[in-house]
Amino acid sequence: MVRVPVILAKLASFILAVALLRAEGAHSNARWPQFRGPDGLGVAPDGMSLPVHFGPDKNVLWKTVLASGHSSPCIWDERIFLTAYDKQAQQVETLCLDRQKGQVLWRRSVPAKKTERLHQFNSPAVATPASDGERIYVYFGSLGLLCYDFQGNEQWRKPLPLPLTTFGTGSSPVVDSDLVLLNREFQPDPSLMAVCKRTGETVWKKPRKLGSLGGPVDGYATPVIWRHDGVEEVVLHGKLRQTAYDVKDGNERWSVTAASSACSTPVIGDGRLFIATHGFGTVEGEVKDFPSLSCF
Secondary structure (H helix, E strand, O other): OEEEEEEEEEOOOOEEEEEEEEEOOOOOOOEEOOOOOHHHOOOOOOOOOOOOOOEOOEOOOEEEEOOEOOOOOEEEOOEEEEEEEEOOOOEEEEEEEEOOOOOEEEEEEEEOOOOOOOOOOOOOOOOOOEEOOOEEEEEEOOOEEEEEEOOOOEEEEEEOOOOEOOOOOOOOOEEEOOEEEEEEOOEOOOEEEEEEOOOOOEEEEEEOOOOOOOOOOOOOOOOEEEEEOOEEEEEEEOOOEEEEEEOOOOOEEEEEEOOOOOOOOOEEEOOEEEOOOOOOOOOOOOOOOOOOOOOO
């Protein structure tokens, strides 16, 4: 019998509460390496028994006070990675916590005296970290991409232009093989990019066309990796179009038009791709080489 984590983040009081309960047949290593977990599926491993009831005073082993932040926890074995924003100090932070005790093992801060324009409920620390088991990758709109090893030593940083957003950013980095993928669908440089996870050097970068249906034109979805029919694609939900790119070189493989505010990240299950939009339908003739096992 082993312990597995269930995470509850209380943003209003800046408390991270973690309930650790026993799970029959689960592996001792807990891994939730990116936004929505392994492959972005949002599905817990088979055999995991999770609590039905938990809260500030129930099924809690420890609580740790943290600065404000909207990132989901990234978990690799006995380490939990989070990001935060210290408004008083005007800096963004990457934190590593011990999963069993809640102790902050290390904290790395970077000045953020100028941040992107935000909605009142958003944060300069919104992207969920991603990990490959050796490094941790974080994104801040005010800075760009950062990479640390598990001891908190900075491996590289990739400065990126300050986003000209309406509500702030929302997309998180994703690790696939040797690449870190990041959607930056806002001015001044709307693009989907892939960088080398060891060096931070750009491997490929594809411009993104922003929407023009009125209202905000920014995109907030995190890219997902879709493996099907012997191919591996990066699927991205945009303002007016859902597009799949080849992981290796970023070349477009197919696209479909659908009206959307581009907030939701696609979901993959049972060989199908699901994308939530606020409008039905596609444009005749717009779909090119669309996979056979797909659903919108």
